[in-house]
Amino acid sequence: MNSSHSPSDRPIKALFFDVFGTLVDWRTGVAREAAAILHPQGFGLDWAAFADAWRAEYQPGMEEVRSGRIPFCKLDLLHRRNLERFLPRFGVTNLSEATLHDLTLAWHRLDAWPDVPAALARLKRQFTIAPVSNGNISLMVDLARRNGLSWDAILGAEVARDFKPKPGVYLSACAALDLEPAQRMMVAAHSSDLAAAAACGLRTAHIARPDEHGPGTGERAPSVPVDYAAKDLADLAERLGV
Numbered sequence: 001m002n003s004s005h006s007p008s009d010r011p012i013k014a015l016f017f018d019v020f021g022t023l024v025d026w027r028t029g030v031a032r033e034a035a036a037i038l039h040p041q042g043f044g045l046d047w048a049a050f051a052d053a054w055r056a057e058y059q060p061g062m063e064e065v066r067s068g069r070i071p072f073c074k075l076d077l078l079h080r081r082n083l084e085r086f087l088p089r090f091g092v093t094n095l096s097e098a099t100l101h102d103l104t105l106a107w108h109r110l111d112a113w114p115d116v117p118a119a120l121a122r123l124k125r126q127f128t129i130a131p132v133s134n135g136n137i138s139l140m141v142d143l144a145r146r147n148g149l150s151w152d153a154i155l156g157a158e159v160a161r162d163f164k165p166k167p168g169v170y171l172s173a174c175a176a177l178d179l180e181p182a183q184r185m186m187v188a189a190h191s192s193d194l195a196a197a198a199a200c201g202l203r204t205a206h207i208a209r210p211d212e213h214g215p216g217t218g219e220r221a222p223s224v225p226v227d228y229a230a231k232d233l234a235d236l237a238e239r240l241g242v
Helices: 026-040 045-055 059-065 077-089 097-108 116-124 137-147 165-175 191-199 233-239
Strands: 014-017 130-131 184-188 203-207 229-230
Touching: 026 045, 045 059, 045 077, 059 077, 077 097, 077 137, 077 229, 097 137, 116 130, 116 233, 130 137, 130 165, 165 184, 165 191, 184 191, 191 203, 203 233
Parallel strands: 014 130, 014 184, 184 203, 203 229
Antiparallel strands: none
């Protein structure tokens, strides 16, 4: 256990989870879905690069909302805007509305990392579990149904009307479950997410996802102090005694 927090006498009651990258493999899934949709239309692209380009628009798109330049909107809408922004760089033009809509829903059809479904079921036996994601509720529902993830609640951006790492996203999730921040733990594969959660008083657990952005490109270990640093979700369950 590696902690920067003073020990809390309040037991952890709930676990909050980042989803993209932490629980689901967005890169492989988006590349697969884009190939399935666009290849039959005659496009031959570097599908992994396509996924990376889409993900590269993720933070800039949300920053428009976080900064107040545009009103809050669901991540699905930002994904669609971002898609139309980068498609010309790949020489992809003149897609039908139906194709653009289907592509946007690629993010609803991602697969969980192999360790996730069973480990999440273990954790649910002892803790209340909920995603605290920038993804909208319908997106979280579709990913849960696809991968057999049985949440107790779905929290995050759409509830808070803002995007992480704004404090309101973490604090609204805490308020929804009527528990103090120290009784909740944020679980994520991204140190920046965990640092923001810790600043709001939450406990933190880092999950290593070394291949999130391709082989050897994700976080093998946290770059900030955390309460737990686990090699995967099953390892976290072991450390939490589940």
